[in-house]
Amino acid sequence: MLRGIDVSSYQRKIDWTKVKPYIDFAIIRCGYGNDLRRQDDIYFERNATMCKELNIPFGVYLYSYATNLDEARSEVEHTLRLIKDKKLEYPVFLDVESKRQLSLRKDDLVEIVKYYCEEMERNGYYVGIYASLNTFRNNLDSGELDSFDKWVAEWNDKFTYKGQAGMWQRTSYEELDGIRGRVDGDVAFYDYPKIIRNAKLNHLEDTVLKYKVGDIVYVSGEIYSTSNADSVIKSVCDEEFRIESVEEDAKAPYKISEGYVSSSEVYKKDIQ
Numbered sequence: 001m002l003r004g005i006d007v008s009s010y011q012r013k014i015d016w017t018k019v020k021p022y023i024d025f026a027i028i029r030c031g032y033g034n035d036l037r038r039q040d041d042i043y044f045e046r047n048a049t050m051c052k053e054l055n056i057p058f059g060v061y062l063y064s065y066a067t068n069l070d071e072a073r074s075e076v077e078h079t080l081r082l083i084k085d086k087k088l089e090y091p092v093f094l095d096v097e098s099k100r101q102l103s104l105r106k107d108d109l110v111e112i113v114k115y116y117c118e119e120m121e122r123n124g125y126y127v128g129i130y131a132s133l134n135t136f137r138n139n140l141d142s143g144e145l146d147s148f149d150k151w152v153a154e155w156n157d158k159f160t161y162k163g164q165a166g167m168w169q170r171t172s173y174e175e176l177d178g179i180r181g182r183v184d185g186d187v188a189f190y191d192y193p194k195i196i197r198n199a200k201l202n203h204l205e206d207t208v209l210k211y212k213v214g215d216i217v218y219v220s221g222e223i224y225s226t227s228n229a230d231s232v233i234k235s236v237c238d239e240e241f242r243i244e245s246v247e248e249d250a251k252a253p254y255k256i257s258e259g260y261v262s263s264s265e266v267y268k269k270d271i272q
Helices: 016-022 044-053 069-083 106-122 133-138 192-198
Strands: 002-007 025-032 058-063 092-095 127-132 149-153 167-174 183-188 216-224 232-242 254-256 259-261
Touching: 016 044, 025 044, 025 069, 025 183, 044 058, 058 069, 069 092, 069 106, 092 106, 106 127, 127 133, 133 149, 216 254, 232 259
Parallel strands: 002 025, 025 058, 058 092, 092 127, 127 149, 149 167
Antiparallel strands: 002 183, 167 183, 216 232, 216 259, 254 259
8 A cells, every 4th residue: 555645725835855755645636626727726836846856656636616517527628727747647536525516416416527537538547536435425326437446535544435446535634744734644555657657548658749949830729928838928729830949848848939838739730
């Protein structure tokens, strides 16, 4: 079994250097609800960057509020936007615990959760569902969800969930050097990095930049002011540009005349 933690903005600024000796992995909240920038977790980029720099394997979770398929679709887009340049060695989890969701009819909630999971799988990610033991027993107890991994919150010394589960949130009160206050403590039953790499999921092998200086490409998406992708200048659709420079390991590695663009927003029409 591997020991880890899950974190969000509630833990504020984490000293990951101090935390690293105590954990094997981390699950980081990327955001919550619909695809709105104000609903990105304000510490997600910092937490993900620090884990990458310190070689701490990590995955993510999105706290869900979706009560219909339109909102579920927006939550898929929200997740994809935030993780598109990340190298996730652990799953993408949908966090199902909001009161508005748990008040839905069981069939409606299952449909929403299934839709999110199927869409994330279609986009090449290893996906799972986070919920409490009670929620899995009463709200998500459906064969429609059997194929998706489970991360069960059961704050107990013993894991009693009878279904198939890959992770256990065993406590909400872990105390570690480098984190002010408490943090959730988790156990992973599977070797997720190995499973995900062997299955060629989470785009872990997408490391080679396709284009070089001088290439004529088309851009559909956002153009940023810097290669860190920290400020959007404008959005374009199917516009032609010449690549002026390439910056390896940057969030927006391609420099064009009007700014910087990420790999997911650049393409050549002859290889679509």
